[in-house]
Amino acid sequence: MLDLMALKLREAGHTITTTRTGAEGLSVLHAERPDLVLLDVLLPDTTGLEFCETVRADTEIRDTLVVMVSASASQRDVGAGLAAGADDYVTKPFAPSKLVGRIAALLSTDR
Template identity: 40%
Template sequence: MTRTVLIADDEPNIVVSLEFLLKREGHRVLVARDGAEALAMIRAERPSLVLLDAMMPGLSGFDLCETIRSDPDLSGIRIVMLTARSREADQARAMGAGADAFVAKPFSTRDLAGRIRELLA
């Protein structure tokens, strides 16, 4: 079953590797480069899962996560927060904002693919 996954990240190298991984897994992939673009795509496309960079221009990933969770129409979307900030406080903030999972950069694509499979099962 093909699922739509949105990559919301402003780092081109990460977007390329995530896009390759997700397409290889059989997903339809959308890409947003900042928080505002991501929110517009989420509302228009209703992806099954969002890979969300915590630190993006404009609307941060933390703020975007809270916005998604506060909208009943979007509440079923799975959110994986990706961040280079891997302190415990950052993880607590991501989970407090409503993320389903927290993945620190750099990450293992194999581990991330497994986590995505779990969340979409």
């Protein structure tokens, strides 16, 4: 799934850096300062909720857009993702074009 999302976003003109763990993701966030982070709710070393809360608590990276991706589509799960600070929550399965469109909309919004 990670490789497919990266491919589709690259095809849409985005520069992509991928990581596989929350620790790697935080390191990249601090080093590269991307405009947006796309993350799964389930990570090998943490949860997407904890990752998002960590980002929002860090003054250096707190303004980074965060989109959570999950197979968990219940209102409770979506609400938990948004409460953790996610800017959007996309449920699997999804059409890659839908994800690309939602990311484009977020990036075009004045913050």
